[in-house]
Amino acid sequence: MCRQSSAVDLGEALMAQNEIETVDALLVGAGIMSATLAVLLKELDPGIKLEIVELQESGAIESSNPWNNAGTGHAGLCELNYTAEAADGSVDIKKAVNINTQFEVSKQFWAYLIAKGAFTSPREFINPIPHLSFVRGAKGVNFLKNRFAAMSKHHAFAEMEYSEDRATMTEWMPLMMANRPADEPIAATRVLGGTDVNFGALTSQLLGYLNKQTASEVKCNQKVTGLQRTANGWRVEIKDTQSGQAREVNARFVFLGAGGGALPLLQMSGIPESKGFGGFPVSGQWLRCDNQEVVKQHQAKVYSQAEVGAPPMSVPHLDTRVVDGKTSLLFGPYAGFSTKFLKHGSFLDLPLSVRPSNLGPMLAVARDNMDLTRYLIKEVMQSQEQRLDALRKFYPDAKTEDWRLEIAGQRVQIIKKDPKKGGILQFGTELVAAEDGSIAALLGASPGASVTVSIMLELIERCFAGKARDEWVGKLAEIFPAREKTLESDAELYRKVSEHSDQLLQLANKSSVAAASV
Template sequence: MPPVVPTEDVDALLVGGGVMSATLGVLLSQLQPDWRIAVLERLDQGGLESSAAWMNAGTGHAGLCEFNYTPRRADGSVDVTAAVRIGEQFAASLRLWADLVAAGDLDPSFVRPVAHLGLGRGAEGVAHLRGRREALAHHPLFADTRFTQDREEAASWVPLVTRGRTGDEPFALTRSGQGTDVDYGTLTRGLLQVLTRRGAEVSVGQHVSRLRRHGAGWAATVTDRRSGLARRVRARFVFVGAGGATLPVLQAAGVPEVRGLGAFPISGRFLRTSDPELVAAHRGKLYGHAAPGAPPISVPHLDLRTVEGREHLLFGPFAAFSPRFLRTGRRSDLLRSVRPHAVPTLLATARDNRALTAHLVGQLAQTPTARTASLRGFVPTARAADWELVTAGQRVQLLERTGGRGAMVGFGTRVVTSAGGSLGALLGASPGASTAVAVMVDLLDRCFPARAADWADRLARHRGDTLDLDAVADARSVLGLPAVGAAA
């Protein structure tokens, strides 16, 4: 006789122990304290994949400096819609974090104030940066941003970037004192601890090998990676927040909403230094703009990072390739993800994104000398010996067809719901973790419309489409961040 598989029932099952699942779990525990919530993480600790400190740039994305969120229109004007939306969504994250800190549930050491700067190089880059600043000046979250082309002022902001800079290339900087550096791994584990104290079951070393519909809900087959023992978990609601593994899980579960979608993994590498003199000369996160013809995902940035109490500088990204969908995944992940219904999407994406393909190939062939030359565009006096090459986490780019053309969705976070709202999932990458609270509130709206009235008051504070400046100011104060509108 086959072994008897024990079965347990929960109200909400969260697959993956990253920042998204942790955020959703905390929100659900506040909305429905009577629910039984279970979080299943494949690794030995939460927040070790994309949420881990060295698996991302640690930028609290608030639209303060990223050119990707403020594209230029054909007439030369700058569209700041995405930057404003992301800024307001990040403010929603700050409010939830501050509430937990004020209640004594969360240690605020995961977030630090760090200036966010933009670097415009060449006439086009300077014009883009100036237009960006002017278009955002009216919004209170961006009102403190300063623009300069004065070399002495620039040197006072980022000495490492101006030191040794020669030639006649125009350049300009913007600077906002509202920026942050966030250790999302530490934050994730803190949120999971909040969940545990509230009675949720947070289990590590658990692999969800099968997910299928079961009545009005779902049943998951879960294997303990240490003992090999299997169990069955039945849930009225399931959230799949498994990072790069999310699409394969949804495909295997037969979720129709992901038919026709493809995926392609891209790994990132950065140059890193911990040299005290270099770190002391660059106190911020500085974002540039993509080179002509390069894709938006190639935008270079030089970031001050604090990880486990030690400061570093990080420059990149440089693209790399691995067929794994997770840093700890399998080499067969990419091949196993290909479904017949997604083949047209894969072919169309390859056909319609030749510039991106050429960029990736060029990055893979890049030499250490070429990487140092890229670094010197930001740090003119950089010496290769002071920097080491490190690999960041895997990012699985979503591939889709729109109007018959294939596209790689490099930015944005997509909420997927299925089976009448009994399943929710997240696909996509940046700005990701920074907007987790607003994204999870959106997911709750979609999955639980019948509870909208009951939850409305408690969710209002966490929405990313409303801006309460007094609440934002209070949150920033609790977290030890500069006040809104403080001089940069």
């Protein structure tokens, strides 16, 4: 994926140490965000000169790695935290619809690349897996029933099924129904058209395709040490972490897509738009099962409700995962805490991110989120048996020997100024861009990877506004037959576009393929 430095490269660098390379776009971080943006830009303008620089030895090592994220292919089908319940019992589905249509936009881009021959088999990164929601207790059942009533009226969720019948639920999720208390009120919804996405494999395919293009490079072991605004963009100082060689690159546009590492780089830029942002790092843990006798009994992603007082990121789910052709189960997440912004980062990341401009918002968030602090302490102090107790609410017969702890990646939740509270902790993603569009950064976490394409299209429309409205219009329409707002309102077009994407991504016969893939 990455071009590695060689003796010749270093020799050339020493000979040309007074020369500064110029690129149209420099993208920091070789994860799903930068890889997607880079390929999009090359499709829109094949002559654009761009470079991706990555701190690690290869791409997709941090949040894009399949074991560092849930990897669901978030489409709003089963995630109960995307459908808020009002005091009167009504359910707001707007966020779920928005996420669903954004995922459909992602599918359009991947299908376009498949049709073009840019990728190999789509089965290397996307597999059909049913998405289920599961609730326990009378209150949960009532909520799910109301949610189903609201969602099934929208064309994006027309295929959703609801059941309180135990025989039906046993067919849908046999692993979870065995030896479940007979008097426990339970209910579930199912959508056969869900997917499991390996964003690490997808990133590798994007980077591989990018490396075949002219005027594009992916370089690893590269640390950005300085950002300075110039008359025509940015001068970026970069150090090779293996050789120690320093270089400078003039870039007309810079994207900071380094996951948790994006915040310190954004602060380094000094742009006014960066003021007031802070980060709250949260680590994740999962229980993982590779015992195929257990795995073959669960062919679904099943989401439930978070415990009372727990944050949205703690929504428990039991997921079928397909990674490199092998199927496993993941259950979690279990939260942890580290002051690192990246899994391979430094414990000084959090304290070094504190600035006079964000100290107030960070202190306000600390004051107003003591429940989150208590939750994290409780999670960190859990034993393996306590984690298994949580799993047994999903899978009553879970055996200790079948499950092991998997340490996931770091998530840096956004802290931003708020005129009333001083600061708020935001769960989600936010695109921060300079007024002139010369630099942009992506902050935050879920559902980031699944809606990457929509986020990068927003970036292009903000930072390359003139071209997006003019010379790129035709190509954008070719790649994306329908965008989010149209997909939300036009049922016939939604079905047509989704079916086309499914056919190219080999998801067309979802129910039979899902069973065969596990």
